[in-house]
Amino acid sequence: MIGPISLGKMTLEVVSDGTWRLDGGMMFGIVPKVLWERVAPADEKNRILMGLNCLLVRTGRHIILIDTGLGEVRDEKFRQIYAPDRPRPLLQQLADRGLSPEDIDIVINTHLHFDHAGNNTRRHQGRLLPTFPRARYIVQRGEYEHANAPNERDRASYRPVTWEPLQESGQLELIEGDREIVPGVRVVRVRGHNRDLQIVFLHSEGRTVVFWSDLIPMTPHVQKPWIAALDHYPLETLEQKNRLLPQAVREGWLCVFYHDPQISIGHIIEVDGRFHVLPLEGG
Numbered sequence: 207m208i209g210p211i212s213l214g215k216m217t218l219e220v221v222s223d224g225t226w227r228l229d230g231g232m233m234f235g236i237v238p239k240v241l242w243e244r245v246a247p248a249d250e251k252n253r254i255l256m257g258l259n260c261l262l263v264r265t266g267r268h269i270i271l272i273d274t275g276l277g278e279v280r281d282e283k284f285r286q287i288y289a290p291d292r293p294r295p296l297l298q299q300l301a302d303r304g305l306s307p308e309d310i311d312i313v314i315n316t317h318l319h320f321d322h323a324g325n326n327t328r329r330h331q332g333r334l335l336p337t338f339p340r341a342r343y344i345v346q347r348g349e350y351e352h353a354n355a356p357n358e359r360d361r362a363s364y365r366p367v368t369w370e371p372l373q374e375s376g377q378l379e380l381i382e383g384d385r386e387i388v389p390g391v392r393v394v395r396v397r398g399h400n401r402d403l404q405i406v407f408l409h410s411e412g413r414t415v416v417f418w419s420d421l422i423p424m425t426p427h428v429q430k431p432w433i434a435a436l437d438h439y440p441l442e443t444l445e446q447k448n449r450l451l452p453q454a455v456r457e458g459w460l461c462v463f464y465h466d467p468q469i470s471i472g473h474i475i476e477v478d479g480r481f482h483v484l485p486l487e488g489g
């Protein structure tokens with residue numbers, strides 16, 4: 207567990223929605239199991255442990271949540287497949303920090319897959335409502351359109367209950383491409399994991415934090431060929447890694463790894479042409 211991190215005028219904190227499990231082959235693509243199981247051991251169903259490391263950002267003027275985890279799961283089949291384990295779920299994590307759902311000004315969904323948008327909405331007295339009643343929810347228009355018309359390969363990744371109530375309440379804010387959301391908080395659209403993923407950059411006083419989302423979901427994915435089989439455009443993931451990883455090293459970006467169950471945040475270093483992650487102490 208890592209405490210609040212200062213970034214110039216901002217404060218950031220990883221707030222976890224717990225863990226879940228996913229097939230290891232799906233996460234590591236062409237990498238042979240003999241290699242990936244050294245860093246991510248598989249259980250009897252070939253599943254690996256996955257984190258849900260959302261990021262809480264206080265800019266001084268706004269309180270922002272980047273991605274919202276898995277959310278409450280009632281479906282028994284889903285539990286069997288994904289083994290969610292949420293001993294202290296996201297809303298409790300926020301409450302532990304003195305925050306109620308009303309305090310969140312902005313939610314940024316990097317995309318609408320169920321494991322990134324799960325706490326967007328919640329059930330209250332039989333009704334499905336936005337979890338964060340005052341928040342604008344920032345989503346790429348292309349991703350929203352795709353989520354409403356998914357294909358046979360990714361239909362299982364979307365749960366309309368995580369965005370339909372936001373549309374009804376008028377809280378969904380669809381954007382196209384790169385955008386500064388508030389000063390120092392910028393989203394950049396990258397194709398790779400899907401067509402319209404948005405990664406998030408935080409800048410303050412010359413320092414940069416990047417929330418990679420599923421472009422680089424876990425720390426082993428800093429190795430260039432480690433690309434999830436789930437990615438729709440794996441060669442574009444590779445292109446983005448070729449472009450962004452050297453810059454992350456050069457400029458000392460602090461990186462958030464959404465799905466890493468152990469190392470949620472760290473710096474990327476390059477040793478003999480290969481990238482590694484140096485965990486932030488306690489992170």
Ligand SMILES: [Zn+2]
Pocket residue numbers: 319321322420423465
């Ligand atoms: Zn994901």
